[in-house]
Amino acid sequence: MLAIDGTVLQLHNSEKLRKKFGYIKNQNSKIARAKASILYDVENDMIIDYKTGERELAEELIIKMCAEGTYNDLLLFDRGYPSRNFINFLEVKQLKYLMRVSNRFLKEVINAPNQDQIENFTGETQIAIEQDFYATMYLANMVALAKKDANEAIEEKYKDKNLTYEYKINTNESSK
Numbered sequence: 001m002l003a004i005d006g007t008v009l010q011l012h013n014s015e016k017l018r019k020k021f022g023y024i025k026n027q028n029s030k031i032a033r034a035k036a037s038i039l040y041d042v043e044n045d046m047i048i049d050y051k052t053g054e055r056e057l058a059e060e061l062i063i064k065m066c067a068e069g070t071y072n073d074l075l076l077f078d079r080g081y082p083s084r085n086f087i088n089f090l091e092v093k094q095l096k097y098l099m100r101v102s103n104r105f106l107k108e109v110i111n112a113p114n115q116d117q118i119e120n121f122t123g124e125t126q127i128a129i130e131q132d133f134y135a136t137m138y139l140a141n142m143v144a145l146a147k148k149d150a151n152e153a154i155e156e157k158y159k160d161k162n163l164t165y166e167y168k169i170n171t172n173e174s175s176k
Contacts, residue, residue, distance in 0.1 A: 002048070002065075003076035004058045006037040037061060042076070055086055066093060074098060074135060079105075098135050 011017045011032040021034035037057040038050045049064065051057035058081065065073075075090070075097040082101045090097050150169045158167055 001042040002073045
């Protein structure tokens with residue numbers, strides 16, 4: 001299982017770095033910032049590759065990954081990645097992926113005018129549907145295991161205290 005995520009890095013604010021990596025601009029100044037995208041092997045806890053940039057450079061990482069013959073991995077993406085173009089890129093490459101999406105993106109999908117635009121699966125074959133289902137189950141189990149471990153730690157920490165309420169992990173927050 002591979003994950004791709006991006007980040008924005010604040011840099012020393014020099015003209016040279018602004019020219020090289022880019023910047024954000026406000027009313028008074030330009031501030032040097034760089035975007036980075038990382039391809040991460042979740043199972044082996046290793047960074048496989050990285051590029052500076054985000055969605056466009058994620059495409060470069062994926063092209064490189066495909067050139068090396070890696071096609072059977074499940075790619076995980078955070079909220080910054082979903083777009084029609086990027087999803088189309090992944091579909092054309094016939095890759096397996098799972099994306100975290102914002103509520104706004106989800107509303108756009110749910111309110112799509114054509115019925116075939118609101119499918120919840122990444123493919124139409126039996127294996128695609130089963131993979132999506134099992135990936136969702138796997139992720140739900142991972143959250144459950146993390147929650148269980150955290151609740152045990154909380155229980156141990158407060159076992160000798162006479163608390164009015166029992167502390168527990170907020171499930172909504174643990175899945176973010």
